[in-house]
Amino acid sequence: LHHVIIDTDPGQDDAFAILLALASPELNVLGLTTVAGNMGLDQTTDNARRIVELAGRGDIRVHAGSARPLMREPRPVPEIHGETGIDGWDFPPAERGPEPGHAVAFIIETLRAHTEKVILIALGPQTNIAMALRMAPDIREKIERIVFMGGGYFEGGNMTPAAEYNILVDPEAARIVLGSGVPITAVPLDCTHATPAPVNWSSALAAHGGEVMRACAGMMEFFERYGNAKHGTASRPLHDAVAVAALLWPDLFTGRLCPVDVECAGQLTTGMTVVDWLRQTGKPDNCLWLTGCTDSADVYSRMEARLARLGTRR
Numbered sequence: 001l002h003h004v005i006i007d008t009d010p011g012q013d014d015a016f017a018i019l020l021a022l023a024s025p026e027l028n029v030l031g032l033t034t035v036a037g038n039m040g041l042d043q044t045t046d047n048a049r050r051i052v053e054l055a056g057r058g059d060i061r062v063h064a065g066s067a068r069p070l071m072r073e074p075r076p077v078p079e080i081h082g083e084t085g086i087d088g089w090d091f092p093p094a095e096r097g098p099e100p101g102h103a104v105a106f107i108i109e110t111l112r113a114h115t116e117k118v119i120l121i122a123l124g125p126q127t128n129i130a131m132a133l134r135m136a137p138d139i140r141e142k143i144e145r146i147v148f149m150g151g152g153y154f155e156g157g158n159m160t161p162a163a164e165y166n167i168l169v170d171p172e173a174a175r176i177v178l179g180s181g182v183p184i185t186a187v188p189l190d191c192t193h194a195t196p197a198p199v200n201w202s203s204a205l206a207a208h209g210g211e212v213m214r215a216c217a218g219m220m221e222f223f224e225r226y227g228n229a230k231h232g233t234a235s236r237p238l239h240d241a242v243a244v245a246a247l248l249w250p251d252l253f254t255g256r257l258c259p260v261d262v263e264c265a266g267q268l269t270t271g272m273t274v275v276d277w278l279r280q281t282g283k284p285d286n287c288l289w290l291t292g293c294t295d296s297a298d299v300y301s302r303m304e305a306r307l308a309r310l311g312t313r314r
């Protein structure tokens with residue numbers, strides 16, 4: 001059993017990641033923390049509440065965190081995720097609001113209080129995690145691992161030729177996280193692009209019926225439409241959900257331990273994850289960099305079976 005905190009900026013693929021985590025008996029979700037990313041902080045926080053309540057898990061605490069990156073301006077992307085960030089399903093309004101108290105304080109207090117080590121799953125810009133590590137360096141020994149979705153090396157970027165969204169939005173935060181000394185698993189585009197959802201997966205999800213699966217189908221269909229328009233393909237990787245899948249089923253993923261850093265001052269490459277794949281810097285290995293998936297179809301069929309377990313809202 002892994003105890004986890006999920007730091008997130010939903011996002012349809014964040015929603016799948018959260019639902020998969022809640023549906024998985026291997027994971028004890030201690031709470032969600034939200035960050036400005038795909039949408040502004042108020043929207044990502046409200047989305048996180050709606051997602052846990054959809055899963056019948058209104059008891060999961062959601063704490064709002066950083067409203068902007070450490071040094072830069074926010075970069076919401078409604079053109080990718082729609083006006084709500086989780087377009088594709090009309091979620092009922094949340095019954096409960098976020099908890100009082102900042103996400104960074106929640107992360108620090110939860111790690112200090114927990115007797116066992118905790119895994120932090122970072123699905124958005126890493127502002128909250130970097131803040132927590134800077135404010136309370138003692139928490140490093142309570143973190144079993146940080147699993148983040150972000151970056152890309154062999155595949156390049158998805159926002160610029162060099163940078164993936166989560167790292168581009170807050171490269172300084174990602175640099176702090178990668179330099180923290182905490183064990184890290186990175187799930188970059190190199191891995192998520194090797195793990196595309198089945199073609200028209202939305203139809204398979206819809207066939208299950210029930211509110212959770214219909215919501216998943218709606219969000220997936222929205223995601224597929226964007227993929228079609230931009231890449232001419234009906235199959236898209238659910239980046240953040242792949243990160244949770246990699247934690248659950250490491251046997252299905254491949255990668256290598258190596259030194260990784262982030263470019264924060266490039267003229268063309270700000271936000272690039274610089275992966276020392278051939279170990280030329282002599283720096284210590286700080287990151288398990290995932291590059292492949294041995295059976296993408298299996299990842300999504302396992303995910304589908306898990307999601308179908310989730311109860312509906314009362």
Ligand code: BDR
Pocket residue numbers: 011012013014038077080123124149158164165166239240
């Ligand atoms: C990442 O960017 C966001 O838009 C997604 O939610 C995911 O976390 C993919 O590059």
Ligand code: CA
Pocket residue numbers: 008009010011013014037038123124240
């Ligand atoms: Ca995300």
